[in-house]
Amino acid sequence: MSVTQADILTAMSKVMDPELHIDLVKAGMVKDVRVSGDTAKLKIELTTPACPMKGKIQADAEAALKAVPGLKSFDIEWGAQVRAAGGGMPAGALLPQVKNIILVGAGKGGVGKSTVAVNLATALAQHGAKVGLLDADFYGPSVPLMTGLGDKRPVSPDGKSLNPLEAHGLKVMSIGFLVEADQALIWRGPMLHGALMQLVRDVNWGELDYLVLDLPPGTGDVALTLSQSIRAAGAVLVTTPQDVALADVVRAKQMFDKVHIPVLGIVENMSQFVCPNCSHITPIFNHGGGRKAAQMFGIPFLGEIPLDLKVRESGDSGVPVVVSAKDSPEAKAFQEVARNIAGRVSAQSIKSVPLPVMQAR
Numbered sequence: 001m002s003v004t005q006a007d008i009l010t011a012m013s014k015v016m017d018p019e020l021h022i023d024l025v026k027a028g029m030v031k032d033v034r035v036s037g038d039t040a041k042l043k044i045e046l047t048t049p050a051c052p053m054k055g056k057i058q059a060d061a062e063a064a065l066k067a068v069p070g071l072k073s074f075d076i077e078w079g080a081q082v083r084a085a086g087g088g089m090p091a092g093a094l095l096p097q098v099k100n101i102i103l104v105g106a107g108k109g110g111v112g113k114s115t116v117a118v119n120l121a122t123a124l125a126q127h128g129a130k131v132g133l134l135d136a137d138f139y140g141p142s143v144p145l146m147t148g149l150g151d152k153r154p155v156s157p158d159g160k161s162l163n164p165l166e167a168h169g170l171k172v173m174s175i176g177f178l179v180e181a182d183q184a185l186i187w188r189g190p191m192l193h194g195a196l197m198q199l200v201r202d203v204n205w206g207e208l209d210y211l212v213l214d215l216p217p218g219t220g221d222v223a224l225t226l227s228q229s230i231r232a233a234g235a236v237l238v239t240t241p242q243d244v245a246l247a248d249v250v251r252a253k254q255m256f257d258k259v260h261i262p263v264l265g266i267v268e269n270m271s272q273f274v275c276p277n278c279s280h281i282t283p284i285f286n287h288g289g290g291r292k293a294a295q296m297f298g299i300p301f302l303g304e305i306p307l308d309l310k311v312r313e314s315g316d317s318g319v320p321v322v323v324s325a326k327d328s329p330e331a332k333a334f335q336e337v338a339r340n341i342a343g344r345v346s347a348q349s350i351k352s353v354p355l356p357v358m359q360a361r
Contacts, residue, residue: 003070005033008040011064018053019343020350024061027350031079038072040065047346048209049080050127052339082129082209083349085233094201098132098208100233100345103261107248109217112269113238114142115315116305116337117214120236122320123338125169129209132164135174136196137216144176148318153177154203161202168323173203200230210345233345234264236302241268241289249293264344265300266290267337270307300344303337306330 013025024030024044031043044061046054058076065074084099095101104117114137125131135143144150147167154162154177164171175195205211213232235256239249249266256263268290272281294301305311308330314321322331 003035003038003040003068005035007068007071008033008035008042008065011068012042012044012061015057015060015064017047018056019051020047020347022350024057032077038070040068040071040074041077042074043077043079046078046080047349048082048127048342049129050124050339050342051080051346052336052343054078080128083346085345085348094197094230095205095208095211098205098211100209100349101211101213101230102264102341102345103213103215103232103235103256104238105215105235105252105256106217106238107250107252109140111217111238111240112305112311113137113217114146114214115311116236116238116267116269116334117212118143118146118315119320119322119331119334120338120341121170121210121212122168123322123335124210124212124342126322126326126335127338127342129342130207131169132171132173132205132208132211134199134203134211134213135172135176136199136213138175138195139216141174141176142315143172143174143214145318146315146320147172149177150318157204161204163204167318168320171205171208173199175199197229210342232261233348234262236264236341237266238269239266239290239293240270246289246293253297253299262348263297263299264341264348265302266294266297267302268304271304272306300340302340302344303333305333305337 009025009030012030013023015024016022017024017027017029020027027047029045029047031045033042034040044057046057051057058078061076065071082099104113104120106113114135118133121131121133133143133147135141144152147170149165149167149172152165154165154173156162162173164173165177166172237249237252239246253263271290290304291301306329310325310328311321311330314324317324321328322334325331
């Protein structure tokens with residue numbers, strides 16, 4: 001019995017992406033199918049290099065191919081192509097070369113939002129994505145310190161635009177690079193809006209799969225300006241477990257709902273303290289509140305980050321924990337959160353992009 005391309009596509013159409021809830025063929029993920037006698041070669045192109053379900057997809061694809069009558073051997077090449085949420089950038093968009101903008105916000109300060117943003121962006125870059133990080137927290141720009149770029153200054157090649165700085169595989173920009181470290185920013189709404197739009201519009205970001213924006217805490221001018229001026233793939237809400245922090249998450253969620261930005265999910269930071277000496281777990285700020293809030297809103301719970309000294313030390317030293325201690329439980333927790341967020345962004349893109357169907361030749 002001879003095997004055809006149609007047989008391979010039929011087999012792949014039975015394999016579902018668990019995150020996207022669509023089969024690989026309809027999702028346009030099956031490429032370059034070649035059949036020669038009883039052997040086959042094909043490429044499966046995931047929607048993100050940080051795909052959280054690659055292991056499951058690979059196992060299911062191999063099982064489906066083994067069930068094809070007459071097929072004795074096969075070779076799967078794996079790749080990834082990040083897609084733009086919202087069906088691509090419209091004409092006149094502020095950032096036409098950026099596929100997905102991810103907002104990282106919190107209803108209140110002190111929950112480690114910037115730590116999550118920096119490690120999220122770095123983790124996505126470690127997976128092979130092209131990533132930028134924009135520090136939009138004008139009143140407390142901490143990204144320069146946390147990326148080790150505090151003493152650097154961006155240059156302007158043409159006197160009109162700025163080249164972002166680079167660290168840990170990221171392109172980075174912050175208002176902190178443009179003002180003195182001890183200078184307080186006392187700006188009203190219109191000034192904030194103008195400066196913020198310059199950082200978004202007049203930076204040479206180049207082609208990016210993801211631009212992570214570290215928002216200021218709360219639901220004030222900067223958060224609203226960004227939310228209404230750019231086309232974001234979605235927002236990530238950061239909280240700590242205690243009730244007082246979760247009450248502010250409600251307000252942040254309501255703000256994003258009002259400006260029609262999907263909330264990708266909730267991250268619980270400082271989740272539990274694990275004693276480095278005896279491994280005893282202490283829920284200093286309570287535990288499980290982030291998961292409870294996610295269930296209440298009907299949105300994904302993206303993961304929990306333990307409270308550990310090395311996370312703070314890594315931030316202060318300018319080397320994110322996913323780089324400085326990549327095998328630690330904390331780094332692995334950030335990696336899991338990054339994969340979950342990438343999966344949610346892919347799900348948003350699948351909802352809005354017409355899906356190609358590969359025909360057998």
